[in-house]
Amino acid sequence: xxxxxxxxxxxxxxxxxxxxxxxxxxxxxxxxxxxxxxxxxxxxxxxxxxxxxxxxxxxxxxxxxxxxxxxxxxxxxxxxxxxxxxxxxxxxxxxxxxxxxxxxxxxxxxxxxxxxxxxxxxxxxxxxxxxxxxxxxxxxxxxxxxxxxxxxxxxxxxxxxxxxxxxxxxxxxxxxxxxxxxxxxxxxxxxxxxxxxxxxxxxxxxxxxxxxxxxxxxxxxxxxxxxxxxxxxxxxxxxxxxxxxxxxxxxxxxxxxxxxxxxxxxxxxxxxxxxxxxxxxxxxxxxxxxxxxxxxxxxxxxxxxxxxxxxxxxxxxxxxxxxxxxxxxxxxxxxxxxxxxxxxxxxxxxxxxxxxxxxxxxxxxxxxxxxxxxxxxxxxxxxxxxxxxxxxxxxxxxxxxxxxxxxxxxxxxxxxxxxxxxxxxxxxxxxxxxxxxxxxxxxxxxxxxxxxxxxxxxxxxxxxxxxxxxxxxxxxxxxxxxxxxxxxxxxxxxxxxxxxxxxxxxxxxxxxxxxxxxxxxxxxxxxxxxxxxxxxxxxxxxxxxxxxxxxxxxxxxxxxxxxxxxxxxxxxxxxxxxxxxxxxxxxxxxxxxxxxxxxxxxxxxxxxxxxxxxxxxxxxxxxxxxxxxxxxxxxxxxxxxxxxxxxxxxxxxxxxxxxxxxxxxxxxxxxxxxxxxxxxxxxxxxxxxxxxxxxxxxxxxxxxxxxxxxxxxxxxxxxxxxxxxxxxxxx
Amino acid sequence: xxxxxxxxxxxxxxxxxxxxxxxxxxxxxxxxxxxxxxxxxxxxxxxxxxxxxxxxxxxxxxxxxxxxxxxxxxxxxxxxxxxxxxxxxxxxxxxxxxxxxxxxxxxxxxxxxxxxxxxxxxxxxxxxxxxxxxxxxxxxxxxxxxxxxxxxxx
Numbered sequence: 001x002x003x004x005x006x007x008x009x010x011x012x013x014x015x016x017x018x019x020x021x022x023x024x025x026x027x028x029x030x031x032x033x034x035x036x037x038x039x040x041x042x043x044x045x046x047x048x049x050x051x052x053x054x055x056x057x058x059x060x061x062x063x064x065x066x067x068x069x070x071x072x073x074x075x076x077x078x079x080x081x082x083x084x085x086x087x088x089x090x091x092x093x094x095x096x097x098x099x100x101x102x103x104x105x106x107x108x109x110x111x112x113x114x115x116x117x118x119x120x121x122x123x124x125x126x127x128x129x130x131x132x133x134x135x136x137x138x139x140x141x142x143x144x145x146x147x148x149x150x151x152x153x154x155x156x157x158x159x160x161x162x163x164x165x166x167x168x169x170x171x172x173x174x175x176x177x178x179x180x181x182x183x184x185x186x187x188x189x190x191x192x193x194x195x196x197x198x199x200x201x202x203x204x205x206x207x208x209x210x211x212x213x214x215x216x217x218x219x220x221x222x223x224x225x226x227x228x229x230x231x232x233x234x235x236x237x238x239x240x241x242x243x244x245x246x247x248x249x250x251x252x253x254x255x256x257x258x259x260x261x262x263x264x265x266x267x268x269x270x271x272x273x274x275x276x277x278x279x280x281x282x283x284x285x286x287x288x289x290x291x292x293x294x295x296x297x298x299x300x301x302x303x304x305x306x307x308x309x310x311x312x313x314x315x316x317x318x319x320x321x322x323x324x325x326x327x328x329x330x331x332x333x334x335x336x337x338x339x340x341x342x343x344x345x346x347x348x349x350x351x352x353x354x355x356x357x358x359x360x361x362x363x364x365x366x367x368x369x370x371x372x373x374x375x376x377x378x379x380x381x382x383x384x385x386x387x388x389x390x391x392x393x394x395x396x397x398x399x400x401x402x403x404x405x406x407x408x409x410x411x412x413x414x415x416x417x418x419x420x421x422x423x424x425x426x427x428x429x430x431x432x433x434x435x436x437x438x439x440x441x442x443x444x445x446x447x448x449x450x451x452x453x454x455x456x457x458x459x460x461x462x463x464x465x466x467x468x469x470x471x472x473x474x475x476x477x478x479x480x481x482x483x484x485x486x487x488x489x490x491x492x493x494x495x496x497x498x499x500x501x502x503x504x505x506x507x508x509x510x511x512x513x514x515x516x517x518x519x520x521x522x523x524x525x526x527x528x529x530x531x532x533x534x535x536x537x538x539x540x541x542x543x544x545x546x547x548x549x550x551x552x553x554x555x556x557x558x559x560x561x562x563x564x565x566x567x568x569x570x571x572x573x574x575x576x577x578x579x580x581x582x583x584x585x586x587x588x589x590x591x592x593x594x595x596x597x598x599x600x601x602x603x604x605x606x607x608x609x610x611x612x613x614x615x616x617x618x619x620x621x622x623x624x625x626x627x628x629x630x631x632x633x634x635x636x637x638x639x640x641x642x643x644x645x646x647x648x649x650x651x652x653x654x655x656x657x658x659x660x661x662x663x664x665x666x667x668x669x670x671x672x673x674x675x676x677x678x679x680x681x682x683x684x685x686x687x688x689x690x691x692x693x694x695x696x697x698x699x700x701x702x703x704x705x706x707x708x709x710x711x712x713x714x715x716x717x718x719x720x721x722x723x724x725x726x727x728x729x730x731x
Numbered sequence: 732x733x734x735x736x737x738x739x740x741x742x743x744x745x746x747x748x749x750x751x752x753x754x755x756x757x758x759x760x761x762x763x764x765x766x767x768x769x770x771x772x773x774x775x776x777x778x779x780x781x782x783x784x785x786x787x788x789x790x791x792x793x794x795x796x797x798x799x800x801x802x803x804x805x806x807x808x809x810x811x812x813x814x815x816x817x818x819x820x821x822x823x824x825x826x827x828x829x830x831x832x833x834x835x836x837x838x839x840x841x842x843x844x845x846x847x848x849x850x851x852x853x854x855x856x857x858x859x860x861x862x863x864x865x866x867x868x869x870x871x872x873x874x875x876x877x878x879x880x881x882x883x884x885x
Contacts, residue, residue, distance in 0.1 A: 075828025075865045202824055209829035210817040212765020212805035216830055219764040227759055252748065279747075280768075281755035353769050353777055353830045353864050402767070402830025403864045434770040634824055638867070642827055645866025668774040668862060677855035679868040 051174040053133040054182070055107040056086055056126065063157060063171030065090075065097045070108025071118040072374050073101065074352075074401035074408065075642075076698045077635035078118045080203045082126045085631065088196040089130030089189060092170070093157040099204040104376030104396035111398070112375040114409055114517060116599035116696025119631065123694050131186035133177070140177035141168045191629075191691060200634035205400070217372025217399040218357035218431045225359065226255055228420045228430035229283035231290070232272035232440040235661035236513050237297035243273050244291040253282035257290060258423045260416055266477040267382045269412045269419070270440055270514075276424050280431060300661035302512035304347060304446060307658075311448035311509060312342055315467040319505035322486045323493035326501030331463030335454030339540050343451070343529035344723040346655035348444035348518050349663075349671060354402020355437035356413035360420075361427035366393035367418060368427075372401035374409040382411050383418045405646075406517035410442050438671055439663040442516025443656055445470040448507070449529040453499075459541035461552055464499040466492050469507025470525070473515050482510040491526055496564035496597055498556030513658065519646060520702035523598035527703025528710070528724060531594035535711040536720065545593055545711065546576050564602075568595055570688055571604040571624040578686050579606025579622035588612055589619075590715025594708035600695035602626040603640075605704040607680075609712035616713060616726070618648065618680040623701065625685065628692035639697040640685040647705025649674040652727050664731040672729055734798045738763065739807025749795035754778045756794045757804060765805040765833050769862070776861030779834035779841075780804050786841030805833035808840060816840050819874035827865035835861050839875045848879045 050058040050066060058066040067083040083099045086092075102108045109125060134154045141159035142149040151162045159168045191198075208214040233240060245257035255276040262268045273292050277283035332338060358371035360383070367387055369379055376396040384391035401408050417430040447470035454463040472488050475481040484506045492504045518524070538548035549572055553565050572595045575581075581591060588610055595604035608620040623640045630636050653672045657664050665671040710721045733746045736756070743761055757763040757780070766789060769777030773788040780789045781803035808814045816836050826832050835858070842849060842857040849857065854875050863871070 075826075075830075077827070200824075202821070203826065205829070206821045206824065206826055207812060209826040209832055210805075210820045210836060211808075211812040212763075212833045214829055215764065216767075218768065219758075221762050221764065279751070279755050279759035281751050281759070282748075351864060353775065353828070353862065354767065355769075401828060403828045405864070431768060434772070434775075638824070638827055638870075641869060642866035645868060646864070667770050667772055669772070673862060673864060674866075674868075675860075675862060676858040676868040676871065679866075681851075681869070683869060 051178045053136055053174070053178055054129050056129040057090060057133040059170050059174035061171045061174065063096055063169050065092050065170065067097055067099050068102040068108065069099060070102045070111050071122060072111065072113035072376070072398055072401065074113070074374065074404035076639060077203060077632065078113070079205070080201060081119065081631050081635060082122055083204070084196040084201050085123055085126040086130035088194055089127045090134050091154040091156060094196060094201065096157055101398050103398060104380055111377060112409070114374055114406060116601070116699045119694050119696045120600060123631070127188050128186055131188050132183050135183045135186050136177040136180045137170055137173055139180055140173040144168060144173060144176065197631055198629065199632065201632055203635070214400055216354050216357070216402045217370065218354055218402070218429070220359040220370035220399065220429060222359065222361065222427045225427040225429060226276045226278065226424055227280040227283050228274050228276050228417065228428050229280060229287045230260070230272050230274040230416055230430060230432065230436060231287055231292065232270045232436055233294055234439065235294070235296040236270070236299045238661070239295045239297065240271060240273060241293040241295045243293065247289045248275060248286040251282065251286045251289065253278035254286045255424050257286070258420060260419045263386050263415070265382050265385055267378055267410045267412055267415065269416045274416065274420055274430070276420050276428055284433065296661055299512040302658045302661045304658040307512070308344055308346070308446055308448065311446065311469045311507065312344060314469045314507040314509070315448045315450035316342060319467045319469065319507040320483065321503055322489050322506050323502070323504040328463045328465060328501045328503045331501035332454050335462060336457045337455040337540055338452065339455070339537060340450065340452035341533055341536055341722060343449045343525070343532060345447045345525045345528065346657070346725065346728070347446045347513070348650055348654050349438055349441050349656045349665070350405040350407035350518055351438065351671060351673065352401070352403025352405055352407060355432040355434055356408070357429070357431040358414045358417045359427055359429040360414060360417035362387065362418055362421040366395065368395045368397070369414055370397045370399050371411070371414050372399050372404065372408055373411060373414070374401070374404050374406070375411065378409065379411045379414050382415050386415055386418055387422065405519040406521070407441060409517060434668070435666045438656070438665050438667060442476065442514045444518035444524065445472070445515050445522070447525040449525065451529060451533045453533070453537055455537065455541055459543050459548065459551065460555055461497070461499055461537065463501040464497070465503050465505070467505040467507055468492065469509040471509045471511035471515050473517060475511035476514050476516065479511070483508050488522060491522065491598070495530065496556065496561050496568050497552050498558045498561050498565070512661065520598060520699040523596060523699070523703040524650065524706070527594065527596040527598070528707045531596065531704070531707030532710050532722065535592070535707070535714065546572070546581050549593070549595065564597055567602045567626045568597055571595060571602045571626050574624035574686050574688060575604035575606045575622050578624065578684060579608065579620070581606060588716055590712045590717065592708045592710065592712030592715055594704040594711060596700070596703040598700045598703055601697060601700040603700045603704050605708040607705065607708040607712045609709060609716055611713050611716040611718035614727070616652065618709065620682040621680050621684070621705070623683065623685045624688070625697070625701070626688040626690065627695045627697050627700070628690055629694040630687050630689045631694055633687065636687065636697050637685040640701045641683050643701025644683050644705050645674050645679060647702050648678070648680070648709070651706035651709050651724060653725050653729065655725050655728050657731060670729055670731045732795070734795070736794070736798060736802060737800070738802045739804060745794070747794060750793050752790050753780070753792045753794050753797045753802070754789040757789060763804050763806055767830055767833060769831065769834070775831070776838055777831050777834040779837040779861065781837060781841060784841065784844055786838045805837060808836065814840065815878045816843070816874065819878045823870050823874040823877065825867050825870040825874050827867055831861060831863045835863065835871055839871070843875070843879060
């Protein structure tokens with residue numbers, strides 16, 4: 001499984017086959033579409049047999065409408081945004097809509113949720129699903145009345161006959177509609193007809209969240225279930241040499257002590273020893289008494305502080321050129337000024353508030369999984385491989401994820417729960433301890449980047465050398481990968497600066513731990529280095545940073561990048577205007593600006609910081625966003641607010657360090673994240689809100705915060721920070 | 732040891748190790764899963780419940796220390812989800828993933844019980860023990876302030 005980290009998208013088209021798979025009989029009425037196994041939980045529409053108009057739209061005979069979300073919800077709001085698009089085209093009354101999460105099933109299209117792609121990939125198919133269902137309901141009503149469908153229209157859960165004013169409810173005609181052919185090209189609304197798209201519709205599940213009934217991967221409870229606790233092999237590639245579980249086995253509530261070995265799969269468990277018991281606490285207590293001897297393996301050499309220095313050394317010397325254009329040497333020779341700087345970042349742990357968690361029940365007839373996940377199909381593949389069964393015999397119920405940030409794409413924790421369930425013959429919930437979550441993750445890459453640029457007399461950037469060294473995500477799937485690939489570095493070559501004379505080089509960086517996708521991925525350190533360096537260049541050129549940014553972008557005359565340049569400039573100007581760029585500030589205060597294009601969206605931030613010795617406070621953030629059409633302004637704003645907080649965590653505090661191959665951090669005391677009292681009191685989010693194709697927002701907000709803060713600290717009279725985090729924790 | 736826990740006004744007979752933290756009794760024995768595990772060390776606040784109305788980290792509290800006292804979890808903060816903070820959380824659209832929010836709400840309810848109109852600094856102080864990785868802090872504070880103000884005006 002690969003996930004594109006550059007943000008390019010392959011559109012998902014609902015073919016007739018995936019959209020509607022023939023007609024069939026379901027209990028209580030005729031329906032088109034595949035028979036959908038309803039989730040084993042109470043369905044608000046269960047009083048009436050639901051009629052399936054397509055995979056995403058079910059309408060019961062009383063009109064109660066269930067819309068399925070095929071993408072995974074982890075707090076980004078997708079389970080409201082996509083169903084709202086369906087409901088809009090369906091002309092459904094949102095008050096009569098219940099949203100349910102779809103199980104793993106190809107009929108929903110690609111469910112793997114990452115790369116900020118749900119909106120890009122699914123917005124149009126979701127509208128088509130709603131519009132097709134609406135057309136079928138209209139046709140069914142017209143047939144009932146014996147009139148031409150053109151005289152009928154749908155409005156707010158009712159079909160109206162224009163000629164005589166008669167009406168039929170959606171529930172009245174749903175069964176008949178389900179028997180009709182599916183329109184090939186359903187007519188979509190024009191934007192002026194939208195009723196939910198573009199509106200700040202509240203999340204569909206907030207009522208459950210505030211009373212504690214929203215169920216997450218950690219929350220599944222089944223009769224006869226057991227609970228697990230696990231201690232992993234602490235070093236990548238290490239093994240369990242031996243373990244003595246006699247004392248643990250004798251403890252109250254303990255069912256078994258089980259060794260878990262890795263399998264040949266990119267999402268495999270690291271391996272370790274686990275206890276299954278009647279409760280999680282008993283399992284943890286017993287696990288503490290298991291005496292385990294590990295063989296550390298070759299990565300026991302890994303010490304991340306020394307490794308970072310090594311990466312710096314590699315990018316400050318010649319590396320392997322992967323993208324070259326123009327005449328960099330010539331530009332450097334003709335330069336009025338040349339300037340170079342090196343930027344460094346540490347490993348990050350996602351640390352969602354819900355650690356890795358799932359419940360698995362392995363039975364003779366297959367396997368059932370309840371998991372917080374971003375990739376249900378990945379679970380089917382990995383668990384199917386582990387159990388030696390067909391992936392379709394692995395049923396995956398996609399649970400609400402208590403945060404994920406890229407980590408829950410990898411299903412090592414589900415593999416482990418499956419191993420435990422298989423061993424004890426009962427359903428097992430495995431929720432990792434925070435220590436295991438911190439110590440055995442798939443980490444954001446440690447990185448070093450060296451940039452050298454030339455300026456002419458007017459302060460135009462004439463050449464740009466960018467060397468980057470970081471362990472690639474590809475190394476997790478192919479250990480022979482030992483440096484960033486051409487694809488990994490493409491975002492540097494394609495950056496909308498479009499510097500004419502450019503070279504991008506890849507530095508050697510073999511991985512010594514599992515590298516994963518962390519919210520915004522490589523854009524975190526690319527965004528930091530490019531923006532921090534731009535601010536330094538502006539200083540060298542004696543120019544105001546905003547003016548310097550304008551100059552760089554306007555100098556890009558490549559017609560293929562016209563749109564990128566215009567949209568980058570638009571958010572830059574909007575952030576500058578709203579953030580009061582150039583205003584007078586008290587001593588010790590400063591404004592910093594940054595802009596970055598990632599995952600098809602454009603974000604700029606102005607950060608207002610105050611620096612007093614080591615004390616850094618952020619008073620205000622103005623965030624300007626171009627994600628095309630904004631589907632839900634409130635949820636889009638929330639994503640940016642969250643990106644600022646996560647950006648501030650990684651700018652100031654978060655770093656995972658390794659000693660002798662093991663992670664030294666363990667919990668929130670030595671992996672501190674931003675807390676409520678440190679949050680910027682004012683975060684203002686501004687949208688250009690164009691009618692361009694909507695693009696995702698889960699990630700693009702993260703990359704701009706850290707450089708805007710670093711630039712603000714400098715403007716406030718503080719030092720230049722080229723290494724993140726600014727305030728590392730000593731462990 | 733067999734004992735009785737009073738949770739959300741209902742008595743539950745249990746028979747578990749006295750040292751088992753209340754969190755695991757709630758979640759794994761009695762299936763009150765609204766209270767969440769976050770860190771197991773009292774560092775994040777996800778497991779916050781009320782003990783006689785006071786916010787308490789249930790991941791560290793031995794169940795024996797909770798016996799004979801009034802335990803309130805998110806499921807029992809109100810009968811029907813209409814505690815002013817629950818309503819404010821919806822009005823201000825606080826939750827993203829929502830996992831930490833039970834702990835946030837329980838902590839805020841305890842704060843307002845002792846101090847019905849806290850200053851911004853007092854809110855910061857009281858809420859800094861509850862981590863949210865999605866970054867909903869400003870909405871949390873806005874929701875608390877809205878209830879605090881309403882209380883002051885009443």
